[in-house]
Amino acid sequence: MKFPQTHTLQQIATIINAEFVGDSDFPVEGMNEIHVVTPGDIVFVDHPKYYDKALQSAATIILINKEVACPEGKALLISDDPFRDFNKLTDYFKPFQKSLENISSSAEIGENTVIQPNSFIGNHVKIGKNCLIHSNVSIYDHTLIGDNVTIHAGTVLGASAFYYKNRPEGFDQLKSGGRVIIENNVDIGAACTIDRGVSGDTTIKEGTKIDNQVHIGHDTVIGKKCLIASQVGIAGCVILEDEVTLWGQVGVRSDVRLAKGSEVFAQSGVGKNLKPNTQYFGSPATEAKKWFKEAAAIRQLPSMLNKKSK
Secondary structure, eight states: OEEEEEEEHHHHHHHHTOEEESOTTOEEEEEOOGGGOOTTEEEEEOSGGGHHHHHTSSOSEEEESSOOOOOTTOEEEEOSOHHHHHHHHHHHHSOOOOOOSSBOTTOEEOTTOEEOTTOEEOTTOEEOSSOEEOTTOEEOTTOEEOSSOEEOTTOEEEEOOOOEEEETTEEEEOOOOOEEEEOTTOEEOTTOEEEOOSSSEEEEOTTOEEOSSOEEOTTOEEOTTOEEOTTOEEOTTOEEOTTOEEOTTOEEOSSOEEOTTOEEOTTOEEOSOBOTTOEEETTTTEEHHHHHHHHHHHHHHHHHHHHHHO
16 A cells, blocks of 8 residues: 655654654655565564564565664664554555445446446445446445446455454454455456455456355455356465466465466365466365375275275
8 A cells, every 4th residue: 555645754653653763754655564565665563473574575664563673775663563553554544434325426437337226336436437236236445446347246345354463352453455456357246255455455357257155355366367166265365377267165275376277176275376277176275186096096995905804
């Protein structure tokens, strides 16, 4: 998430009431999660295990709970609770805006786009040309939708990320200030849910087709011309490269990459990166040819054991 204008380190420190290490005029251009940071961004870290990863990331401002040696060309924001203060910055730069109408006056709707009754179009949403939005669709603030997109009834675009910190008093949610981006020629089935990014974007690229009752988590990127069948669940921060196929009830854990052309058969569980142009099955997902050979061998064990006992 980039800020509307560049701020100084001192200005950001004032917003969250934090100490800072670095030039007071050090430029701050945005805030992001570690997997999508770029120079000028703030990244937060609150556990020593991840200090080095944050300090060596592309981010140039590190919101941290302990003063440490600051790498050259970077700055620190010292906070007793970086998680809390990251949320403060989200609230400051991307506050919740109440909507007073079903289709916000700040939304932009392209030529020949049809929006069926009882759908909600939030603030600053942009929808391209020749789209069809069926009834009871909810499109949250700042969502971007391209041309020739179809979204079926009951789908929700832009709900908050499933991202929590476990505190003694209960779970504390990391607030979402990112967006959902749907590119041209995408079809989305009924009753799907696509969460917005925490600070970046959840993106569905051109030509992808999504069946009913699919969930896609925060900051996930779905490539071009992917096919996703019904009841698939994809966690946050997943990357599907182009032309990936996921059949019904596949589950994909967070932070994995499914390479171009990979195909996962129904009811499989993906827990690691997949190779290109390869078929997978099972949980954990295994190359399908290998899985079927092993299954055939296992089926032969009873007869082999019977022969040995005679």
